Amino acid sequence: MRRALLLAGVLPALAACGEGAASSAPSPHEEKARAFTRAMKTIDLQYDNLQADLADKKPSETVRGRLATIRAAAENASRLDYRASEAENRDIAFEFRKFLDALGKLEGATWAGDEGLRAWRRLGTACASCHDLYREDRDR
Numbered sequence: 001m002r003r004a005l006l007l008a009g010v011l012p013a014l015a016a017c018g019e020g021a022a023s024s025a026p027s028p029h030e031e032k033a034r035a036f037t038r039a040m041k042t043i044d045l046q047y048d049n050l051q052a053d054l055a056d057k058k059p060s061e062t063v064r065g066r067l068a069t070i071r072a073a074a075e076n077a078s079r080l081d082y083r084a085s086e087a088e089n090r091d092i093a094f095e096f097r098k099f100l101d102a103l104g105k106l107e108g109a110t111w112a113g114d115e116g117l118r119a120w121r122r123l124g125t126a127c128a129s130c131h132d133l134y135r136e137d138r139d140r
Contacts, residue, residue: 032082
């Protein structure tokens with residue numbers, strides 16, 4: 001009986017502990033910022049995986065699959081108006097248009113051997129113009 005009373009008192013108390021611990025839902029602006037950061041991390045991961053694929057001499061189709069993932073993430077991020085000012089949102093959208101244009105040219109490249117490494121470097125150069133804008137979001 002004591003055990004039942006103890007459990008009856010402890011279980012609701014434990015449940016109540018979790019209720020107050022939940023934080024409020026992020027604002028729509030914060031959700032967009034988080035989605036942007038996830039997209040950038042996807043691009044960074046796929047870029048690193050491209051280099052590994054080239055080093056492992058994987059087929060060009062595998063590499064092009066990573067480019068498709070990069071394109072999808074970049075297109076998604078380019079539509080997220082998460083910056084505080086409209087001017088900043090326009091600037092980053094412009095940088096994404098340049099990146100997506102460069103990526104389009106690289107999708108037809110030969111992704112093997114030395115030509116693959118050159119294409120990988122050109123993709124990295126296309127990423128660089130946007131990274132100054134992205135760096136301030138790293139802590140999200």
